Amino acid sequence: MNKQKRIEILTRLRNHNPTPTTELNYTSPFELLIAVILSAQATDKGVNKATAKLFPIANTPQQIFDLGIDGLKSYIKTIGLYNSKAENIIKTCRDLIEKYDSQVPESREELESLAGVGRKTANVVLNTAFGHPTIAVDTHIFRVCNRTGFASGKNVLKVEEKLLSVVPAEFKVDVHHWLILHGRYTCIARKPRCGSCIIEDLCEYKDKTES
Known part of the structure; x- marks a missing residue:
């Protein structure tokens, strides 16, 4: 895909949704x-249901740490992998208290040192909480980028590297949100909704649908 086409795609996505953000409540x-x-x-909807009960009770590192693993599990047991997530979150809260004065660090290296935090999670936090031009590539973004030809890559890291190299600076902060929402609601996995897609004429996908 050429530069001109990419810029037109990003411009349309921005015009359609000028101030995109995560669907996670925080x-x-x-x-x-x-x-x-x-x-x-897990789904954002499922996470929001759990945190709607958790955060009013505990929404600081110390408060969640004080719940303990079993106490935390009682709030997040509806979420997949809740056992390992509870353990990681308690470890992360302990490290935030002991190493970072209970503040979330604003560097990738420090974020990735926390339990349960990998590159994708660090990218989301850096982008959404702190406004850094990082791009977190999940399954939706990976699919959209490869299907449309916008930024092809064999794995999520390759797609991330491609996006960072081809997305102009003015779009970098928001492109993660545009692409994930596009993949979640329009360019869906089984049967993309090409007929209602605002970038259909620019997309290079060969098997477009009419709906």
């Missing part, structure tokens, strides 16, 4: 960090 960088850890292999 009111602080710490709440976002916990929500993103919980969202691995």
